[in-house]
Amino acid sequence: MKKFIAGNWKMNGSLAANEKLVHELLDRVGRPSCDVAVCVPCPYLSQLQSLLGDQRLIALGAQNVSQHESGAYTGDVSAAMLREFGVRYAIVGHSERRQHQAETDTNVAIKAKRALEAGITPIVCVGETQRERDEGLTDYIVRRQLAAVVHLVGPCISEIVLAYEPVWAIGTGKTATPEQAQQVHAILRKQLQAATEKAHTIRILYGGSMNASNAATLMTQPDIDGGLIGGASLKADDFLAIIGAAK
Numbered sequence: 001m002k003k004f005i006a007g008n009w010k011m012n013g014s015l016a017a018n019e020k021l022v023h024e025l026l027d028r029v030g031r032p033s034c035d036v037a038v039c040v041p042c043p044y045l046s047q048l049q050s051l052l053g054d055q056r057l058i059a060l061g062a063q064n065v066s067q068h069e070s071g072a073y074t075g076d077v078s079a080a081m082l083r084e085f086g087v088r089y090a091i092v093g094h095s096e097r098r099q100h101q102a103e104t105d106t107n108v109a110i111k112a113k114r115a116l117e118a119g120i121t122p123i124v125c126v127g128e129t130q131r132e133r134d135e136g137l138t139d140y141i142v143r144r145q146l147a148a149v150v151h152l153v154g155p156c157i158s159e160i161v162l163a164y165e166p167v168w169a170i171g172t173g174k175t176a177t178p179e180q181a182q183q184v185h186a187i188l189r190k191q192l193q194a195a196t197e198k199a200h201t202i203r204i205l206y207g208g209s210m211n212a213s214n215a216a217t218l219m220t221q222p223d224i225d226g227g228l229i230g231g232a233s234l235k236a237d238d239f240l241a242i243i244g245a246a247k
């Protein structure tokens with residue numbers, strides 16, 4: 001399966017910084033052997049659509065999508081709106097949104113469904129906190145988070161990208177070991193196998209302090225099909241090195 005490296009810029013960037021970063025990426029990315037996307041803040045979608053142009057090496061993604069189709073939802077951005085800006089991927093259920101915006105498993109599942117309906121691939125994030133891991137709840141938490149999406153989207157589950165992002169590894173420099181990550185990815189793969197015959201085609205990304213030095217080893221694991229990269233996706237050298245490691 002072709003690996004997938006997606007950058008999650010989070011709430012970072014400026015018109016000037018984005019332009020510099022995207023030019024560097026496009027100039028130096030060559031012919032990557034993996035799929036690549038950058039998930040940017042909504043106000044920059046138009047800028048990114050124009051910077052990325054017609055090339056097919058780097059795709060455009062968003063970091064969230066409304067669970068509603070249209071109407072009186074101040075501040076929300078619909079899947080159809082994202083689509084108008086050439087958005088191909090939308091992160092849903094990132095732990096930062098589950099935590100700070102109180103998104104529930106059900107909200108996340110509806111968002112995934114809305115994205116799919118608009119022809120956008122949702123990157124569904126699951127992951128446990130440190131406390132949940134310490135209490136031995138990792139499997140239960142990630143399975144519960146994925147189950148909500150499987151339940152709502154049915155056979156379309158084969159169209160998603162899944163990302164395992166242990167909350168304790170995000171932005172902390174504390175990466176899961178390849179074995180720890182693989183163990184959870186295998187559980188998720190098994191759950192997908194129970195839901196669809198196409199489970200082997202669903203990419204399961206790892207996210208959480210993935211960087212140029214640990215990316216290659218993480219991606220040698222059988223069920224790690226790429227990465228969802230936060231901090232390191234904001235620096236061209238680092239992001240390009242991770243793309244290079246995804247063979």
Ligand code: 13P
Binds near residue numbers: 094
């Ligand atoms: P970091 O790579 O900065 O740890 O962030 C990971 C992440 O949250 C990607 O969605």
